[in-house]
Amino acid sequence: MKNKIKSSIFDIKDLVVPGENEQIVVGGRDKFEIAIEALKKANIKKIGVIGWGSQGPAQSQNLKDSLDNTDIEVTIGLRKGSSSWDKVEEVGLKVDEMYKVLSESDLNILLISDAAQADNYKEIFKNLKSGSTLGLSHGFLLGHLQNVGDKFPDDINIIGVCPKGMGPSVRRLYEQGKEVNGAGINSSFAVEKDIDGKATDIALAWSILIGSPYIFKTTLEDEFKSDIYGERSILLGAVHGMVEALYQKRTVEEDEKDVYRETVVNITGPISRKISKEGIESIFKEFEGNDVFYKSLNASYKECYPLLEEIYDEVSSGNEIRGVILAGRRKQIFVPELIDKTPMWRVGEVVRKSKDNGDNYEIVAETSGFYVGVMMAQIDVLKKNKHSWSEIVNESIIEAVDSLNPYMHARGIDYMVDNCSRTARLGSRKWGPRFRACIEVAIYDVKYDEFDIELIDRLRNHDVHSALKSCGELRPSVDIFVE
């Protein structure tokens, strides 16, 4: 079993999914005590949280609350002169110069940006206490090290805990979890290097104490691959590109606002909610025997599958990470700078503010077909590359319908994209236009007047539906989305 978890301290349960079962760890506030014990057993007295971006404020405040009444200290590490210094003190956390914190902590959680990690890792590694633990919330640095032929230090535990939600939701759901059972953002965890047999338990303790109800196992490599791939695909890039193609085709004949409501709004609102509540299979059920749905699904899947393979290759080979590093050195990092300049987004602003904003529409067959087609193709490429079901379902479905699409629904796609990490913002601009080009072929090529019934059946009966059900039972009991 790829993701067998070895822990004598924590509760491990089986996640029943097609193929081999996966294992997960059950978190929850009732587990805080044993998590604290695990940290003590691993001699973690001082925790450094480096950075004050999005995850930094959330994870550090969660840890501070969880570790209240213990003698385990949490200190924020920032560059001297950082503009965030005061903000940290305002929320009652200790803050000190980052290399000092790094050198004094038993567990360092590195939450600075991907670019900052790539630029400063050598200095960071040099300052770590021998035998201490370095924690990451994203596998980007591993990808970068692979690209440049460098390694993590030999005398440090290297672990990952990757919350499946943006910083603000990690904090908000933790706070709600004080009242509401089951609230919290799930995480995945990884052990890249274990020098003392304690790395797994430190990682699990960390995830539990930041409030994760459930914790899935992954590797840093699988994490960066699926994460960077996902944001270039269904999570951001594909949605952005797809709607532009659909909108342009339909507005030749139809009213712009109608089209906007039946494409962009339909995806971020009604379709997302339906998938969130009842799974992708409910879309198939809804459109049983509907040729429009089948044609779009077939065309979208077939045209976009090769693109998704290309994206996966570019991510897993390290090319995308190389590109992100190169972009960070250019004068204008994002190209184009602004992504909401086409007529469609003008129309969108108007629709979003009006009473008739399309939020209560039925799901639209053609739009659903295109959206589900890309989602399923994304899933198939991840499965082919042997990612676990929990990771596939998170990166391809849950993060989209529970986290990102609701955000886009409320504020617009460009607003969402440009509140994500630099790596995500770059990826959306790079691949969105490719999805648009492929969806255009799906729309216009007459060969797609026919659909392949075998493909439709395979997608209808796909293993992902039961995997989603199993993982779905482990989702937070409150909305992830932050207004």
Add this chain to the structure above:
Amino acid sequence: MKNKIKSSIFDIKDLVVPGENEQIVVGGRDKFEIAIEALKKANIKKIGVIGWGSQGPAQSQNLKDSLDNTDIEVTIGLRKGSSSWDKVEEVGLKVDEMYKVLSESDLNILLISDAAQADNYKEIFKNLKSGSTLGLSHGFLLGHLQNVGDKFPDDINIIGVCPKGMGPSVRRLYEQGKEVNGAGINSSFAVEKDIDGKATDIALAWSILIGSPYIFKTTLEDEFKSDIYGERSILLGAVHGMVEALYQKRTVEEDEKDVYRETVVNITGPISRKISKEGIESIFKEFEGNDVFYKSLNASYKECYPLLEEIYDEVSSGNEIRGVILAGRRKQIFVPELIDKTPMWRVGEVVRKSKDNGDNYEIVAETSGFYVGVMMAQIDVLKKNKHSWSEIVNESIIEAVDSLNPYMHARGIDYMVDNCSRTARLGSRKWGPRFRACIEVAIYDVKYDEFDIELIDRLRNHDVHSALKSCGELRPSVDIFVE
């Protein structure tokens, strides 16, 4: 001087361009004798031409004709069982198994595809005679070796001769050159490794004997960077993406065929011909004081310059070459497979066949502005990266207006793209959509209702205009374009 040419045998003349003069070698049929002498002096008795793709048939037949009545042999090297074996024999050339030819030749000209070079270089290198010379017509292999951390063999001269035109035109203009003085395709040459002091003269002899009237100096690295960059930009990618954006904006109100004629046809026909005959500056003259031209030029330049920087980075870092290698291993190499499926291309087919095909239109201000904007931005990025004027002018202007655009004009953009190398076909699909996205911002962002007069002046008085004049005097005296 970056490209100082050292040769005791050949005629070197100064190319007067802004900044430092560049040197070029004068070819011509009257130079065949000294070229043959140079080969003899370098003990080149057997020349192997490996591959029968596009350059292979052209260069080998040219060499065979030039070396008629000498005892220097030209032999084609092919894989056993290659389907081209008979074709080679039909034109009267000797052909043998490729590794045998490689091992017996004093000069091997490697004209197999980029992918085949990357896959087979180790075996190829192993079979070369110590002290022999290996010639390439593209720097791709160097880029690949840099990526994988490998090197050329130490005991071989490594040279490049890169004709500035497609295979068929290299042969056709050579044949025309028997009657017409000055016909022939110019080349650039490079010396990557010189083990015996003869590499330069072997390269120059090779270029002269395939019919190059003028030969510019470059390096294999500059060659692959400018070449792979150029095909992703103004030569293919940018044209493809730009016209889609222009077409979609204008067809909201105007007749589709009119729009097609004033955009796509205008670029590949009237605008190209005007630049070819009278230079980019003639476009500025034509639209002196024309705000529509200035606005489009300004918007296009400003939105696309950062994209061109990104493309240059991705090429020069080796990322694009990595991507090309990865693509070659995937089931569907080109994504999308077909690039002519949008409504615009349907309209284009009709227009191209009709009497009113737009070929005799005046140049259109808005279209000219967008096109020249990208061309000038491409030129500026190459200049910033210290490419020679001859290379800049070839990759950014001459190849476009004398070779590729006329081809597109006659047969359609997709037909052109898909007759190029795999590297070019991939690049066009990857970056065309990005140009479209940037040109859309250029079209729709209201900040471009104003233009920056300093930018317009700088572009009007740009050094490239005089560089183009100097290089233009060295162009073939017959049309490069093959019907």
